[in-house]
Amino acid sequence: MRRINYLYFCIYFILLSLMCASSIFTKYSFNGSRFFFLMYAIGQAALETCLLILIGYCLQYFTHKKVFATFIGITFVLLVFHLFDFILERLIGGSIWDTLGNILSDTFGNFLFLLEASGIPLWNWVIFFLFLAFLPIFGILFYKLTEAVINRKYFSFSTEVLPISAFCVISGLVFWDISASKLVHPNTYHEFIQCLPWKFTFLYPKSILMNLRDPPLKPPSEKQTIDAIVQNDLSLTTHPNIYLFVIESLRDDFITEDVAPNLFSFKNASVPIATTLSNANGSHLSWYSLFHSQFSHHWHLAQEQNWSLGSAPLAFLKKMGYQIHLYTSAQLGYFGLERLLFGQDQYLLNSNHKFHHHSTLPAALTDATAIQTMVHDVQENRSLQEGQIFLTFLDSTHFNYSWPKNWKPKFIPFAKTISYFGAFFSKERIHKIKNRYRNAVNYIDHLFGEFLQNIPNKEHAIIIVTGDHGEEFFEKGHLLHSSHIVKEQTSIPILMYFEGKTFERKKLASQMDVFPSIIDYLTGKVPTFCRGESIFHKKADSFAFISRVNAGRSPYEFCIHNGQYKMIGQFANRTNILDSKSLRIVSLQTFDDVNVEGNTRWIQKEFGMALKHLFPNE
Numbered sequence: 001m002r003r004i005n006y007l008y009f010c011i012y013f014i015l016l017s018l019m020c021a022s023s024i025f026t027k028y029s030f031n032g033s034r035f036f037f038l039m040y041a042i043g044q045a046a047l048e049t050c051l052l053i054l055i056g057y058c059l060q061y062f063t064h065k066k067v068f069a070t071f072i073g074i075t076f077v078l079l080v081f082h083l084f085d086f087i088l089e090r091l092i093g094g095s096i097w098d099t100l101g102n103i104l105s106d107t108f109g110n111f112l113f114l115l116e117a118s119g120i121p122l123w124n125w126v127i128f129f130l131f132l133a134f135l136p137i138f139g140i141l142f143y144k145l146t147e148a149v150i151n152r153k154y155f156s157f158s159t160e161v162l163p164i165s166a167f168c169v170i171s172g173l174v175f176w177d178i179s180a181s182k183l184v185h186p187n188t189y190h191e192f193i194q195c196l197p198w199k200f201t202f203l204y205p206k207s208i209l210m211n212l213r214d215p216p217l218k219p220p221s222e223k224q225t226i227d228a229i230v231q232n233d234l235s236l237t238t239h240p241n242i243y244l245f246v247i248e249s250l251r252d253d254f255i256t257e258d259v260a261p262n263l264f265s266f267k268n269a270s271v272p273i274a275t276t277l278s279n280a281n282g283s284h285l286s287w288y289s290l291f292h293s294q295f296s297h298h299w300h301l302a303q304e305q306n307w308s309l310g311s312a313p314l315a316f317l318k319k320m321g322y323q324i325h326l327y328t329s330a331q332l333g334y335f336g337l338e339r340l341l342f343g344q345d346q347y348l349l350n351s352n353h354k355f356h357h358h359s360t361l362p363a364a365l366t367d368a369t370a371i372q373t374m375v376h377d378v379q380e381n382r383s384l385q386e387g388q389i390f391l392t393f394l395d396s397t398h399f400n401y402s403w404p405k406n407w408k409p410k411f412i413p414f415a416k417t418i419s420y421f422g423a424f425f426s427k428e429r430i431h432k433i434k435n436r437y438r439n440a441v442n443y444i445d446h447l448f449g450e451f452l453q454n455i456p457n458k459e460h461a462i463i464i465v466t467g468d469h470g471e472e473f474f475e476k477g478h479l480l481h482s483s484h485i486v487k488e489q490t491s492i493p494i495l496m497y498f499e500g501k502t503f504e505r506k507k508l509a510s511q512m513d514v515f516p517s518i519i520d521y522l523t524g525k526v527p528t529f530c531r532g533e534s535i536f537h538k539k540a541d542s543f544a545f546i547s548r549v550n551a552g553r554s555p556y557e558f559c560i561h562n563g564q565y566k567m568i569g570q571f572a573n574r575t576n577i578l579d580s581k582s583l584r585i586v587s588l589q590t591f592d593d594v595n596v597e598g599n600t601r602w603i604q605k606e607f608g609m610a611l612k613h614l615f616p617n618e
Contacts, residue, residue: 004053004057005143005146005147005150006150007146007147007149007150008072008142008143008146008147009049009052009053011146012049012052012075012079013045013046013049015079015082015083016045016048016049016079016082016197017041017042017045019082019083019085019086020038020041020042020044020045020086020195020196020197021038021041021042022086023086023089023090023194023195024037024038024041024192024195025038026090026477027191027192027195027477033184033185033188033189033192034192036176036184037192037195037196039176040173040176040177040196040201041195041196041197043169043172043173043176044173044196044197044198045197046165046169047166047169047170047173048197048198050165050166050169051166052075052078054163054166055071056068056071056072056075059071069140070136072139072140072143073135073136073137073139073140074136074139075139076135076136076138076139076140076142076143077135077136077139079139080135081096082096082197084096085097089194089195090477090478090479091478091479091480091483093194093478093482093483093484094194094482094483095194095199097199098551099551121359122359173201173202174202177201177202177203178203185587185595186207186585186586186587187568187586187587187588187589187595188595189201189204190568190586190587191477191484207584207585207586208584208585208599208600208603209582209583209584209585210569210582210583210584210585210600210603211581211582212580212581212582212583212615213581213615214581214615214616215578215579215580215581215615216297216571216577216578216580216614216615217613217614217615217616218298218301218578219294219295219298219301219302219531220528220529221305222305222307222308222309224529225309225312225529226309228312228527228528228529229312229315229316229319229527229529230319232316232319232527234320234523234525235320236320236321236522236523238522239320239321239322239386239387240386240460240461240462240499241378241384241385241386241387241388241389241390241457241460241461241462242317242322242388242389242390242461242462242464242518243390243392243451243455243461243462243463243464244389244390244391244392244464244466244514245392245394245448245463245464245465245466246287246290246330246391246392246393246394246466246467246468247393247394247397247444247465247466247467247468248283248330248393248394248395248396248397248398248467248468249397249398249399249467249468249469249470249471249480249481250397250441250444250466250467250468250470250471250492250493251467251470251471251488251491251492252276252467252470252491252492252493253491254437254438254441255267255441255493259411259438259441259442259445260441260442260444260445261445261449262445262446262448262449262452263445263448263465263493263495266448266452266463266465266495266497267493267495269497270495270496270497271495271496271497271498271503271506271535272503272504272505272506273494273505273506273507273508273509273535274505274506274507274508274563275491275507275508275509275544275561275563275591276466276491276492276493276494276508276509276510277490277491277492277508277509277510277511277544277546277561278467278468278469278470278489278490278491278492278510278511278546279295279296279510279511279512279544279545279546279547280296280469280546280547280548280549280555281469281470281481281482281483281484281485281489281490281546281547281548281549282469282481282482282549283330283334283468283469284299284334284335284337284549285297285299285547285549285555286468286469286511287332287337287341287468288302288337288340288341289510289511289512290466290468290511290512290514290515291311291313291314291340291341291515292311292312292313292340293312293313293512293513293514293515293516293529293530293531293532294512294531295512295531295545295547295614296545296546296547296555297545297547297554297555297558297571297577299340299555300552300553300554300555301554301578302340303335303336303340306339307339307340308339308343308344309343310339310340310341310342310343310344310346310347310348311340311341311342311343311348311515312527312529312530313515313516313518313519313527313530314341314342314348314389314515315343315348316519316527316529317389317518317519317522318348320522320523321387322387322388322389323350323387323388323389324342324348324349324350324388324389324391325349325350325351325352325353325374325377325384325388325389325390325391326342326346326349326351326352326353326354326391326393327353327355327370327371327373327374327390327391327392327393328353328354328355328356328370328391328392328393329355329356329357329363329366329367329369329370329393329394329395329396330393330394330395330398331356332393335552353370353373353374355367355369355370355373357395362396362402362403362404363394363395363396363398363402364396364402364403364404364407364440364443365404366395367394367395367396367443367444367447368404368447370392370393370394371392371394371447371448371450371451372450374390374392374451375450375451375454375455378390378455378456379454379455379456385456385457386457394444394447396440396443396444397437397440397441397444397467397471399418399480400417400418400436401418401433401436401437401439401440402440402443403439403440403442403443404443407443407446409439409442410438410439410442411435411436411438411439411442412435413432413435414432414433414435414436414438414439415429415432415433415435415436418433418436430473430474433473434473437471437473448465459499460499461497461499462496462497462498462499462518462521463495463496463497464494464495464496464497464514464518465493465494465495466492466493466494466495466511466514467492467493468492469481469489469490469492470487470488470489470490470491470492471488471489472486472488472489473488475488476488476593481549482548482549484548485546485548485557485558485559485566485568486593487591487592487593490546490559490561492511494509494510494511494513494514496514496517496535498521503535504538506535506542507542507563508542508543508544508561508562508563509533509535509542509544510532510544510545510546511532512530512531512532512533512544512545513532513533513534513535514532515530515532516530516532516533516534517534517535517536519534520534520536520537521534521536531613541562541609541610542562542563543560543561543562543563543607543609543610543613544560544561545558545559545560545561545610545613545614546558546559546560546561547559554574554575554576554577555577556570556571556573556574556577557569557570557571557586558570558571560607560610560611560614561591562606562607562610563591564590564591564606565588565589565590565591565596565606565607566588566589566590566591567585567587567588567589567603567606567607568585568586568587568588568589569583569584569585569586570583570584570586571583572584585603588602588603
């Protein structure tokens with residue numbers, strides 16, 4: 001008979017089970033499957049606890065005391081990592097293990113950009129990493145504390161109990177899988193699997209697997225793109241100014257008369273489009289699709305190939321006689337995007353104005369400086385009133401959602417700071433966070449109104465306003481963006497004004513269509529290097545391709561959206577998606593993210609033409 005610190009491991013099991021249960025019961029919808037995943041989570045927590053006790057027993061009685069103490073420190077680190085995993089799953093739909101993999105596979109510079117993008121001061125991150133470094137010591141101290149508590153009431157057990165218990169739990173999980181997994185909808189499984197401690201079940205629910213003749217279409221090479229630009233013989237008779245605003249985390253349904261009156265009025269004067277979508281639920285992928293007019297999952301290939309041309313549409317317009325000016329409050333060095341957008345050493349830019357914010361200088365102030373500087377430059381220099389492209393990136397609507405201290409917020413009450421922990425279970429706090437976001441949108445709208453009021457010759461200009469992606473406030477189970485492909489994270493405004501043009505209402509447009517529309521308006525044609533469509537072309541089979549962000553790696557999960565339905569799938573080869581010859585269909589949904597039943601024939605009917613764009617030989 002052996003003794004065990006049952007208090008320490010009971011606390012481990014209870015905390016892990018409670019975290020999983022909390023994650024499961026706060027999921028959006030999917031009520032019928034909660035019990036299945038709850039039992040599975042408790043089973044995995046029990047199995048993990050049994051295995052740790054068994055390993056600890058072997059180390060305690062067959063190795064040095066320091067080895068056992070080190071192991072206890074590791075178990076405490078593992079428990080804290082489960083806590084981080086719970087938080088990350090609720091915020092971004094990812095796991096701590098995916099996050100660690102992304103960090104280890106990326107450069108240190110990109111890691112620093114991610115820390116800066118979090119909105120948390122760097123000194124807070126230093127304290128956090130010091131805390132992580134001391135976690136094993138905290139764990140050992142906590143183990144000794146619990147050991148002291150139960151010192152007089154130790155629980156004795158037979159050494160055969162642990163392997164028998166582990167075997168019983170495994171058998172129970174397999175039986176539970178066999179009896180219930182076939183009843184779980186693939187989309188439900190896809191959502192709930194992240195709530196489990198180990199992120200997998202022994203059996204996978206039946207889903208549609210599409211085998212393909214050939215892998216996905218690859219983008220044109222840099223040389224092919226350069227050749228297409230050089231060989232183009234188009235010329236322009238007029239060069240109206242082009243103003244493109246890219247606003248961080250801007251949701252389409254917040255462009256209302258109450259929240260954003262200037263943008264709402266501008267929307268009514270813009271091209272009428274029923275559905276406007278981002279090509280990704282994260283910044284770097286959507287920026288790539290917008291400026292390159294390419295499918296967002298091609299981003300990683302361009303980065304790996306050290307693409308030095310920059311945006312092909314911008315290079316084309318520069319060849320047509322345009323000058324290009326950047327005014328940015330956003331940090332565009334994110335994952336090397338400055339090179340991908342503006343070329344080696346930003347050679348495409350005739351002027352480069354950066355107004356970066358930080359913990360003591362909020363984005364609202366740098367946004368205001370960016371707008372005011374751009375307007376001032378155009379007003380004071382008549383040569384900038386024709387033949388210019390002004391690219392303006394605004395960041396006030398990036399969390400923590402900011403506005404100046406002297407600006408009177410319209411929506412009250414609002415969250416003074418964004419507490420990620422507090423927002424998990426409190427509808428009141430979520431409402432306050434949304435009000436904070438509304439106030440930031442309202443301030444951005446004010447800046448856009450100043451632009452419209454003061455910019456010369458705006459009637460003759462091309463003006464585009466769009467977001468990079470949306471923002472979720474637990475409407476579908478997560479906060480912020482990058483977690484899953486839902487309406488709140490992908491529906492953005494794409495507001496386009498072209499002088500002298502009237503349009504019939506268009507069914508759908510995405511960021512990929514912005515530059516093809518600009519170039520088509522100016523030249524009457526869309527260049528071959530653009531994968532997007534011009535809004536001047538009437539097409540009944542328009543679609544949007546949306547990638548789910550996978551940090552610095554290739555985005556293997558995607559959505560094809562036709563304006564009414566959407567198909568969410570995954571490339572089978574996650575590490576090299578452009579070599580995949582099969583797709584796993586995760587779910588079929590309506591525009592409002594409601595599951596629908598469908599088979600291969602229905603998929604071909606709704607998404608067949610879109611699939612031919614991605615897989616030309618299908």
